[in-house]
Amino acid sequence: MDRIAAVERALRTAAPHMLLDVVTVALREQYEASRVDLRLADYGVRSLQAVEQIPFTTEPVSIHDSPQGRAFGSQEPNVVPDEDAGTVLLHLPVTIRGDRMGVLTVTLPEDRYAQAVLPEIQHICEALGHEILVAERDTDLYLLARRAARLTLAAEMQWQLLPGRSCSRPEFSLGAHLEPAYAIFGDNFDWSVSADHLTLTLTNGMEEGIEAALLTNLAVNALRNARRAGLGLVDQASLADQAVYAQYRGAFHVSVLLLRFHLASGDVEAVDAGSPRMWRMRERTVDALSFDAQLPLGMFGDTAYVTEHLRVLPGDRLLFGSDGVYGTLSPDGESYGQRALARSLAGTRFLPPTQVPGAVLRELAAHRGETPLDDDALVLCLDWHGRQSAAASAQQ
Numbered sequence: 001m002d003r004i005a006a007v008e009r010a011l012r013t014a015a016p017h018m019l020l021d022v023v024t025v026a027l028r029e030q031y032e033a034s035r036v037d038l039r040l041a042d043y044g045v046r047s048l049q050a051v052e053q054i055p056f057t058t059e060p061v062s063i064h065d066s067p068q069g070r071a072f073g074s075q076e077p078n079v080v081p082d083e084d085a086g087t088v089l090l091h092l093p094v095t096i097r098g099d100r101m102g103v104l105t106v107t108l109p110e111d112r113y114a115q116a117v118l119p120e121i122q123h124i125c126e127a128l129g130h131e132i133l134v135a136e137r138d139t140d141l142y143l144l145a146r147r148a149a150r151l152t153l154a155a156e157m158q159w160q161l162l163p164g165r166s167c168s169r170p171e172f173s174l175g176a177h178l179e180p181a182y183a184i185f186g187d188n189f190d191w192s193v194s195a196d197h198l199t200l201t202l203t204n205g206m207e208e209g210i211e212a213a214l215l216t217n218l219a220v221n222a223l224r225n226a227r228r229a230g231l232g233l234v235d236q237a238s239l240a241d242q243a244v245y246a247q248y249r250g251a252f253h254v255s256v257l258l259l260r261f262h263l264a265s266g267d268v269e270a271v272d273a274g275s276p277r278m279w280r281m282r283e284r285t286v287d288a289l290s291f292d293a294q295l296p297l298g299m300f301g302d303t304a305y306v307t308e309h310l311r312v313l314p315g316d317r318l319l320f321g322s323d324g325v326y327g328t329l330s331p332d333g334e335s336y337g338q339r340a341l342a343r344s345l346a347g348t349r350f351l352p353p354t355q356v357p358g359a360v361l362r363e364l365a366a367h368r369g370e371t372p373l374d375d376d377a378l379v380l381c382l383d384w385h386g387r388q389s390a391a392a393s394a395q396q
Contacts, residue, residue, distance in 0.1 A: 003030050004120060008127045016135035020051055023104070023128055031117060033106050034087065038094070038128075039068055040102035042148040043159060044181035045358055048072065048103055051145040060148060067091050068103045073355065075100065077118055081110070088113040092122055096129040098168025100354055104128065147182075154185040154213035161220055163191055166354045171263045171387055172198060175354035176380035179361050180373060186212035187322045187376035190220055192227060198261040199227060202276035202380060204322045205254045219244055219254040219297055233258050233271045237297065237305040241273075244298025253296040257320065266312045266386055271305050273297055276378070277326055277337070279345060281317040286342040314386035319345050319356070324375035331369045340367050356381035 007026045014022045020038050027033035039048035041063065048068050050058035063069040071078035071091035078091040090106045090113075104125050108117075132142050151159065158178070166175040174191070178184045186205035191198060201223055205216040222240035231239070237258055244254055255274020262268070272291035279288050289310065295303045312318065319341075326337025334340070344363040348356045357379035364377060 004123050004127075007124055011127055011131045014131075016137075016139040017053070017141045019128060019131050019135060023124060026124070027106055027121070031106070031121070032109055032112050034109070035105075035107040037105040038102060039105070040094075040142060040145045041072065041100065042146050042181075043151070043155075044148065044179075045165070045177060047148050049145045049148060051102075051142060053141075055144045055147075068105060071103050072100060075352075075354075077122070079113075083110075086110045090118070090121065092118075092125050094125045094129045094132075096126065096133060098173060098354075099164040099166050101129050101132065149182050152183045152185075152209070154209050155181070155183055157210075157213040157217060158184050158188060161188060161190075161217055163189075167191060167193065169193060169198075169263075170385065172261070172382055172384050173353050174200075174380060174382040175352070175357055176378070177357035177361060179377045184376055185209050186216055187324065187378035188216045188220055189320075189378060189380050190224070192224075196263055198263060199233075200259045200261070200380075200382070202257045202320050202322070202378065203254060204256075204275050204324075204376070204378070206252045211252075215244070215248070215252055215254060218247060219256065223256070223258070233260055233269050233307055234305045237271045237273055238303070241295075241297040241299075241303050241305070242301050245301025248298055250299055250301070253298040255296045255323075257291075261312070261384075264387055266314075266384060268310050268312060269307045270310065271307055273303075273305065275323045276320055279319045279321075279341065280312075281319070281345050281349060282313065282315070284346065284349070286345050288337075288342075312384040312386075314384060316384045317345070317349070317353070317356075318382045318384065319360070320378070320380040320382075321360075322376060322378040324373070324377040325360070325364060325379055327375075328364055328368050328373075328377070329371070330367050331371070336364055336367050353381040353383045 010022045024036040027036050038051040042049050047060035049060045061068050067078050067080050068091045071093050075093050080089040088108050092104045094101045136142055176189045188203040190201040205212045219240055222243035223236050226236040226239040257276040258271040260269045273294045274296040291308050328336045344360050348359045360379045
C-alpha cells in the first residue's frame with residue numbers, strides 16, 4: 001500500500017493536465033507496464049474518447065462493442081491476454097461514487113500479471129478519477145476528451161450545470177441521460193445527498209437553444225440556492241418561482257418535479273410543478289405515478305405549492321422522463337408513454353440503473369421511426385435499496 005500512497009501523493013501535487021503521465025510513470029516503474037491509455041465516455045455515452053494532449057488524434061472505441069466498453073458497462077475489469085505479444089491488457093473502469101467516467105487500459109508483461117495486481121491498479125484508477133474531478137476546474141483537457149463532436153453553446157451550459165450522470169449510495173443507485181447530447185437546451189436533472197436525504201430535481205424549460213439554457217440555469221440555481229439555505233421543498237419551489245417570474249414576468253416558465261427521499265425510511269416528499277413524470281416498477285408491475293399538477297415555476301410568482309407523499313420500498317425501480325420522452329409519437333400516432341415506456345422499463349429490469357436511460361432512449365428512437373427528435377429527452381432511473389433497518393421493518 002505504500003506504493004499506492006506514493007501514487008496518490010504524486011497525483012495530488014501534479015499539474016492538472018499531467019495526471020495520466022503520473023499514473024503512466026508509476027505503472028511502468030511498479031508493474032513494468034509498456035503502455036497506459038485513459039479513455040473517457042463521450043457526452044452521448046456511445047464511445048470512449050482518448051485523453052491526449054492533442055485531442056481527436058486517436059480513434060474512439062465503441063462503448064457497445066469493445067473490450068473497453070465491456071469494462072465500462074459491467075463496471076468490472078476486462079482482462080484480454082495477447083499470447084503472441086506475451087502481454088495482458090487490463091481494461092479497468094474509472095468510476096467515482098457511482099459516476100462512470102471512463103476506462104484505464106494497462107498493458108502488462110504476461111509474467112508480471114497476476115490476479116493480485118488488479119485491486120492495486122483499481123485503487124489507482126479510483127485515485128485518478130478523484131483527481132480528474134478536481135483538475136477539471138483548472139484545465140479543459142478532460143472535458144475536451146469527452147467530445148465526439150462539437151457541443152452547441154446551450155448544450156455546453158447544460159452539461160456544466162449537471163451534477164454528473166450517475167450516483168451510488170448504499171440506499172440507492174441512479175443514472176441519467178439527456179438527448180440530443182450535443183444539442184440539448186432545456187431539460188435538466190439535479191441531485192444532492194446528505195446524511196439523511198436524497199433531493200432530486202427534474203426540470204423541463206420552455207423555449208429553445210440559448211434561451212432555454214438560460215431559463216433552466218436560472219431555475220436550477222434558484223432551487224439550489226434555496227436548498228442550500230436549508231429550506232424544504234415547498235419553499236424551494238416558491239423561491240425559484242419568484243426568481244423566474246422576476247426575470248421573465250410570466251412570459252416563460254419552467255416545469256419541475258421536486259422529490260426528497262428520506263434515506264432511512266423510504267418516505268418521499270414531492271412537489272409536482274409541471275411536466276416531468278414518474279413510473280414505478282415494483283417486482284414486475286409497472287405503474288405510472290401521478291401527482292396533483294401544480295403550476296410551473298415562474299407563471300405568476302406567488303404560487304402556493306404543496307407537498308405530496310409516497311413511500312418507496314427496497315427493490316423498487318423508479319423511472320423519470322420529460323415530455324420529450326413520454327410525449328413522442330410513433331408513426332401510428334401512439335405516444336411513447338402510453339404503453340411502450342412500460343414495456344421498455346420491464347424489458348430493462350436486469351440492467352443496472354446507469355444503463356437504463358440509454359436503453360430507454362434507444363427504444364424511444366425505434367418508437368419514433370424516421371421522425372427526428374424535435375424536443376429534449378430526459379431519462380433518469382433510480383433503484384431504491386433502502387437501509388437494512390428500514391427493509392427489515394417493511395417486511396414485518
